[in-house]
Amino acid sequence: xxxxxxxxxNVRRRHDREIVALAVPAFGALVAEPLFVMADSAIxxxxxxxxxxxxxxASALLTTAVSVFVFLAYATTAAVSRRVGAGDxxxxxxxxxxxxxxxxxLGAAVIAVVLPTAPSLVELFGASDTAAPxxxxxxxxxxxxxxxxxxxxxxxxxLRGLQNTRTPLYVAIAGFLANAVLNVVLxxxxxxxxxxxxxxxxxxxxxxxxxYLWVVVRGAHRHGASLRPDLVGIRASxxxxxxxxxxxxxLRAILMIATAVAARLGDADIAAHQIxxxxxxxxxxxxxxxxxxxxxxxxxxxGAGDAQGARDACRRMVGWGVxxxxxxxxxVVLSRPAxxxxxxxxxxxxxxxxxxxxxxxxxxxxxxxxxxxxxxxxGAGDGPYLAWAMLLTLAVFTPVALLVPTLGGGxxxxxxxxxxxxxxxxxxxxxxxxxxxxxxTGATR
Numbered sequence: 001x002x003x004x005x006x007x008x009x010n011v012r013r014r015h016d017r018e019i020v021a022l023a024v025p026a027f028g029a030l031v032a033e034p035l036f037v038m039a040d041s042a043i044x045x046x047x048x049x050x051x052x053x054x055x056x057x058a059s060a061l062l063t064t065a066v067s068v069f070v071f072l073a074y075a076t077t078a079a080v081s082r083r084v085g086a087g088d089x090x091x092x093x094x095x096x097x098x099x100x101x102x103x104x105x106l107g108a109a110v111i112a113v114v115l116p117t118a119p120s121l122v123e124l125f126g127a128s129d130t131a132a133p134x135x136x137x138x139x140x141x142x143x144x145x146x147x148x149x150x151x152x153x154x155x156x157x158x159l160r161g162l163q164n165t166r167t168p169l170y171v172a173i174a175g176f177l178a179n180a181v182l183n184v185v186l187x188x189x190x191x192x193x194x195x196x197x198x199x200x201x202x203x204x205x206x207x208x209x210x211x212y213l214w215v216v217v218r219g220a221h222r223h224g225a226s227l228r229p230d231l232v233g234i235r236a237s238x239x240x241x242x243x244x245x246x247x248x249x250x251l252r253a254i255l256m257i258a259t260a261v262a263a264r265l266g267d268a269d270i271a272a273h274q275i276x277x278x279x280x281x282x283x284x285x286x287x288x289x290x291x292x293x294x295x296x297x298x299x300x301x302x303g304a305g306d307a308q309g310a311r312d313a314c315r316r317m318v319g320w321g322v323x324x325x326x327x328x329x330x331x332v333v334l335s336r337p338a339x340x341x342x343x344x345x346x347x348x349x350x351x352x353x354x355x356x357x358x359x360x361x362x363x364x365x366x367x368x369x370x371x372x373x374x375x376x377x378x379g380a381g382d383g384p385y386l387a388w389a390m391l392l393t394l395a396v397f398t399p400v401a402l403l404v405p406t407l408g409g410g411x412x413x414x415x416x417x418x419x420x421x422x423x424x425x426x427x428x429x430x431x432x433x434x435x436x437x438x439x440x441t442g443a444t445r
Contacts, residue, residue, distance in 0.1 A: 015316040019293045023320075025169035026160070027289035036064070038278045039180045040197045043187050045271075045343045051194050051266050052344065057125045058275030060259040062142050063281075064252040066149045071241030071248065072103050072224050074378045075156035077295045079240065080161020081379065082444065085303025089162075093225040096158030096216060098233035103154040105234070107147025111414045125256075126263040130271070134194045141198035148202075148209035160296050162219075171211050179204035197402035218286035243383030250390035254421055257401050261414055265404075268346065269411050272353035275343045276415065280360050283328050287368050290320050291375025298379030303413025305441045310380070314433065317372045325368025332361035356415040363419040366426055373429035380438040397421040 037059050045052040076099040083092035114121070122135045156168050179201055186196030220227055255277075262273035294317050303308040332339075336357050340350045377386055400417045407413075432438060 009421070012312075012316055015297075015313050018297055018313070019290060019317060019320055020182075022160075022163065022165050022293035022296055023289040024165075026165040026292040027169075027286055038282065039176070039183060040201060041124075041274060041278050042342050043183045044194055044197050045275075046345075047187070047193060048346070049267055049271050049346050049349065050128075050130040052271045052274060053135045053263075054127065054136075054140055054272050055194065055197075056277075057122055057127050057131065057135040057259065057263060057415035058138040058142065059274070060125070060219060060256060060277075061114075061121055061139055062146075063262055064256055065143070066153070068245060068248050068252055069103070069106055069150055069241075070153060071383075072099050072106075072150060072154040072410050073160070074295065075099070075237070075244055075381075075383070076154055076157025077160040077292070078299045078379050078381050079237075079444075080158055081163070081296045081299030082303035082381075082417070082442070084162060085300040086442075090223045090225050092161060093158065093216070093220050093223050094230075094233065095237070096161065096231060097220060097225060097227060098153065098237045099154040099157060100151060100216065101229045102234050103150035103236050104147060107150045109439070110146045111143055112367070115140060115145075118143075125260050126250040128263075128267055131267060133284060138194050138198045141195055142201055144270040145202035145205040148205040148356070151209040152205070152212055155209075155216050158216055158219075159212075160292055161299065163296055163300070165292070165296075167215055171208050174211075175204050175208040176205060239311035239379075242382070243387040244378070246387035246392040247383070250387075251393040252399050253394055254401075254418075257398060258414060258418060261401050261404055262411060265410060265414075268348040268352050271344065271346070271349045272356065273413055273414070275340065276356045276411070277355050278343075279339070279357070280418075283332070283360070283364060283372065286315060286328060287321060287324060287364075290317055290324065290368075291371045293317070293380075294372060294375035295379035299381075300378050302380060302441050307439050309439055310439060311436075314373075314376045317376065318369055321370075321372035322366035323368075325365035327359040329364035332357060332364070352411050355412040359412065359415040361421055363422055366419070366422050370422055370425045370429060373433050374425075377429065377432060377438050380440065382432070382438040385432050385438070389425070389432070392428060393421055393424045396424050 032292050040055060040059070041052065044055045076096055079095050080092045083089070083095065118136050119137045122139065127135050127267070130150050159165070159167050182200030182203055183197050186192050186200045187194075190196055217227060259270070259273065259277070263270045294313070297313050301307075301313060336354060339357075340353055344350065374386070397420065398415060400413060400420060403409075404413045404417065
């Protein structure tokens with residue numbers, strides 16, 4: 001073995017250790033929200049198909065309301081990790097505090113908008129007369145937990161930037177268990193129905209936010225970082241996250257269009273879509289665990305001025321993305337017969353979901369590379385490119401998805417369109433990564 005090959009092998013091993021150390025615990029934190037939705041779906045699904053259909057519409061709206069502000073986590077991770085690489089921990093935590101204050105302001109604004117407009121939002125999704133009342137009830141109650149979830153996003157970004165993904169893992173596990181127990185007790189024990197499921201989730205989310213705030217505040221005291229709101233810092237955090245907001249809004253628009261199309265196909269289709277989308281989201285967050293490791297690692301390397309280290313880490317993470325994507329695809333195919341009965345006893349819903357799950361399985365290797373490259377560019381602070389790339393993807397996906405009902409296609413055709421969307425994302429991200437223009441070193445981009 002030559003000295004060069006030995007050095008290359010050692011570099012790969014080092015990156016593997018870094019990726020595993022960050023990605024494995026990050027997975028647990030990332031799947032908190034989809035696991036909340038899956039637990040709610042499993043519990044509410046046994047109340048009836050109309051209730052599950054209502055949950056599907058409400059959860060799509062809620063996930064959108066939270067996920068459009070995912071830049072609170074992503075932009076904060078990149079900014080904090082760069083400062084960690086530059087050796088300035090005090091500034092790193094101060095950056096995170098600005099993100100947390102911004103999260104509270106945005107959460108209050110979302111509540112003010114969603115509560116009075118809930119019926120109109122549900123109607124916009126084309127909910128049936130039987131599903132709409134359940135969707136409105138779940139949406140109004142669960143909206144109260146949005147500020148807590150935004151605080152969770154911002155606080156998680158701080159800890160990821162500090163290369164700490166274990167604490168989010170512990171909080172996520174506790175939150176998921178609390179949510180599951182509360183849902184069962186309130187839905188069946190207290191006989192609150194779908195409203196009990198919503199209240200259980202809100203309580204669990206508020207508990208998670210409280211724990212995160214305690215951890216971040218303790219870290220701020222240790223490193224002498226101020227806790228007071230800084231309008232300049234809050235404004236800077238908002239400006240840094242603006243391109244990622246555009247990117248996320250475009251992605252959420254894609255998912256909302258898919259849900260709206262499924263709703264117009266019928267109650268069985270929207271119920272099946274909710275099940276498939278819940279699994280797709282869980283798989284996406286599993287792949288995103290590698291991307292989260294990428295954000296933290298790439299940001300740290302670039303902050304320390306190590307461009308070659310950033311390139312090597314990127315290549316290694318792409319390999320991980322492909323391997324994990326293949327493994328997840330095989331898992332979906334093998335688990336289909338046992339998976340569907342957890343969510344519904346309706347044979348029509350099961351028959352509709354089965355072929356869509358096959359498409360989800362086949363697309364996982366593509367998804368693996370997409371999420372990794374997305375994380376790399378986020379860690380590099382390449383938000384403007386990500387925004388334009390996602391807008392282009394939205395423009396391609398929209399007419400294809402809207403043609404599904406017109407051409408008589410069902411849920412399977414809709415999920416084929418979703419796979420086309422992921423292929424488009426892969427193309428745009430690969431072209432950018434290959435160009436090398438994302439590599440900008442220093443404590444700030």
